Amino acid sequence: MKFEYAERIKRLPPYLFAEIESLINKKKAEGVDLISLSIGDPDLPPPxxxxxxxxxxxxxxxxxxxxxxxxxxxxxxxxxxxxxxxxxxxxxxxxxxxxxxxxxxxxxxxxxxxxxxxxxxxxxxxxxxxxxxxxxxxxxxxxxxxxxxxxxxxxxxxxxxxxxxxxxxxxxxxxxxxxxxxxxxxxxxxxxxxxxxxxxxxxxxxxxxxxxxxxxxxxxxxxxxxxxxxxxxxxxxxxxxxxxxxxxxxxxxxxxxxxxxxxxxxxxxxxxxxxxxxxxxxQAYTSRAAPDFLKNNNQILQERRDILVDTLYKIGYKCEKPKATFYVWVNCNGDSMQFATKLLDVGVAVTPGIGFGKHGEGYARITFTQPKERIIEACNRIADAF
Ligand SMILES: Cc1ncc(COP(=O)(O)O)c(C=O)c1O
The missing domain is CATH 3.40.640.10 (Type I PLP-dependent aspartate aminotransferase-like (Major domain))
Structure with a gap:
């Protein structure tokens, strides 16, 4: 049996992350020690x-x-x-x-x-x-x-x-x-x-x-x-x-x-x-200020952010240190899918900007939701790749 999708489903744009996802799965199947800096899901535990x-x-x-x-x-x-x-x-x-x-x-x-x-x-x-x-x-x-x-x-x-x-x-x-x-x-x-x-x-x-x-x-x-x-x-x-x-x-x-x-x-x-x-x-909030657990988390994320941005800077990818989120949006000077594929070859997964819209082309989103050691290892690999 084959069913017809509703028109609204057909109107959804092509899923641009599909290509990169299948490459990621291929690498994993090959046993590559992949460092995923692509997903916006915190690695730190809940309080x-x-x-x-x-x-x-x-x-x-x-x-x-x-x-x-x-x-x-x-x-x-x-x-x-x-x-x-x-x-x-x-x-x-x-x-x-x-x-x-x-x-x-x-x-x-x-x-x-x-x-x-x-x-x-x-x-x-x-x-x-x-x-x-x-x-x-x-x-x-x-x-x-x-x-x-x-x-x-x-x-x-x-x-x-x-x-x-x-x-x-x-x-x-x-x-x-x-x-x-x-x-x-x-x-x-x-x-x-x-x-x-x-x-x-x-x-x-x-x-x-x-x-x-x-x-x-x-x-x-x-x-x-x-x-x-x-x-x-x-x-x-x-x-x-x-x-x-x-x-x-x-x-x-x-x-x-x-x-x-x-x-x-x-x-x-x-x-x-x-x-x-x-x-x-x-109720952990007692005032405008962040509660202690959050200050600690943000401190950890900030340290990772600095390692990542400093490395990118050294190898010629200039980007600002973000004041919020756990993302770095880096201008990759060209085709974002190619940039992401090149990093996959050294075992680092990032998200090509084109997946977020036409004006995302030329950028990649790199997430720092991995422990510091993995971020450092990813940075070494990124430096090697370029
Ligand atoms: C910008 C933005 N808004 C909303 C969400 C949804 O988060 P949740 O449904 O977990 O509250 C996300 C998740 O990644 C997000 O990036």
């Missing part, structure tokens, strides 16, 4: 207190029933308190919805507000879910917004034809470019969304993975943001719990309600025990 909280909550037999599509009140309250402590933002609980990781919310928000053919402004390069899982799978039209190095990998709002746009995705600290922004930029973004009557979806998944004293802002810190914006965040990268699938969206009441309506027809929220453990995780 012990979070694992202990999970154990306790799993053991509670009352925590195994359905949750709610909008999540447990206790979790939404913890998110609201976190916004107050971390960003000094007052956020009523009904402006928060629990997510099965921020990816789920990003994918579902378009279902609530995008009609077939509606335009969605999607940064290029960017996390592929904005264009694919969200826009295309909701029958919207993805309109690329170039993120160029000369503009600090930020959109040039004046150059955007926004007349027909209904939604805009933004993500800082940014994957894949690792660019960061300040509140002045966020103010411009909010003004742009307001002037053009556009829903602003702000992805802040890396807000806590920061270095050199940089503190990432929330879009909700900006006056008037709750008129137009919804912010997505998650415990994934902050607490190294990517597999536990727990995140949240917060902001404009109608946007949160729309997302919740969609979710009520699809899922029943993350497990109650995960949400209860997540409450304890978020």
């Amino acid at each position: 012990v207190f979070v694992v202990e909280a999970l154990k306790t909550e799993v053991a509670n037999l009352k925590n195994h029933n359905y949750s709610f599509s909008h999540g447990e009140a206790e979790f939404r309250m913890a998110v609201s308190e976190w916004y107050k402590k971390r960003f000094n933002v007052d956020l009523p609980q009904d402006q928060v919805v629990t997510l099965l990781g921020s990816k789920e919310g990003i994918a579902n928000i378009a279902r609530a507000f995008i009609n077939p053919g509606d335009q969605v402004l999607v940064p290029d390069p960017s996390y592929p879910v904005y264009a694919n899982g969200s826009t295309i799978l909701c029958d919207g039209t993805s309109v690329p917004v170039p993120l160029l190095e000369k503009n600090g990998f930020r959109p040039d709002f004046e150059a955007i034809d926004a007349q027909k746009a209904k939604m805009l995705f933004l993500n800082y600290p940014n994957n894949p470019t690792a660019a960061t922004v300040d509140k002045k930029f966020l103010k411009e973004a909010v003004n742009f969304a307001k002037d053009n009557n556009i829903i602003l979806c702000y992805d802040n998944a890396y807000s806590e993975v920061t270095y050199d004293g940089y503190t990432a802002p929330s879009i909700l810190e900006i006056d008037g943001a709750t008129d137009v914006a919804i912010e997505f965040n998650s415990l994934s990268k902050t607490f190294n719990v990517t597999g536990d699938r727990i995140g949240f969206a917060a902001g404009n009441k109608q946007l949160v309600e729309g997302l919740t309506k969609i979710k009520s027809q699809i899922d029943s929220g993350p497990p109650v025990y995960t949400q209860k453990a997540a409450v304890k995780a978020l």
Whole structure:
């Protein structure tokens, strides 16, 4: 039997990582000691207190029933308190919805507000879910917004034809470019969304993975943001719990309600025990400052970042030390697939920039989610390759 895929599946662009993935698998099958600097999944463990909280909550037999599509009140309250402590933002609980990781919310928000053919402004390069899982799978039209190095990998709002746009995705600290922004930029973004009557979806998944004293802002810190914006965040990268699938969206009441309506027809929220453990995780914040475990993690990542960037610099690939995320976005002076293939030959896997969009060509994303010794070994191999 052969079944016909729906048109929306057929509209998904070719999966550009497939080629590099099959090369990676081939190397592994050959027994090559491959160092993977390609996946955005932290290698550091979750903090012990979070694992202990999970154990306790799993053991509670009352925590195994359905949750709610909008999540447990206790979790939404913890998110609201976190916004107050971390960003000094007052956020009523009904402006928060629990997510099965921020990816789920990003994918579902378009279902609530995008009609077939509606335009969605999607940064290029960017996390592929904005264009694919969200826009295309909701029958919207993805309109690329170039993120160029000369503009600090930020959109040039004046150059955007926004007349027909209904939604805009933004993500800082940014994957894949690792660019960061300040509140002045966020103010411009909010003004742009307001002037053009556009829903602003702000992805802040890396807000806590920061270095050199940089503190990432929330879009909700900006006056008037709750008129137009919804912010997505998650415990994934902050607490190294990517597999536990727990995140949240917060902001404009109608946007949160729309997302919740969609979710009520699809899922029943993350497990109650995960949400209860997540409450304890978020409560590790007592002020704006990062809790100790996070300071330690970021210190470890920062050291790796320095080793990687210094090596790249020495061999002629000049790139800035990112102030956030665990990515280095390196200008590889040419074909990004060729660059990645060349590194695979010496046993190092990186992600070719073209996989994140047309404007990602000429760059590669190198992740520092490997122990320091492996980063050093990868650096030696990279130096040998060039
Ligand atoms: C920019 C960005 N947003 C969102 C996510 C989704 O994270 P999660 O669904 O684990 O919260 C990721 C994951 O890599 C990401 O890079």
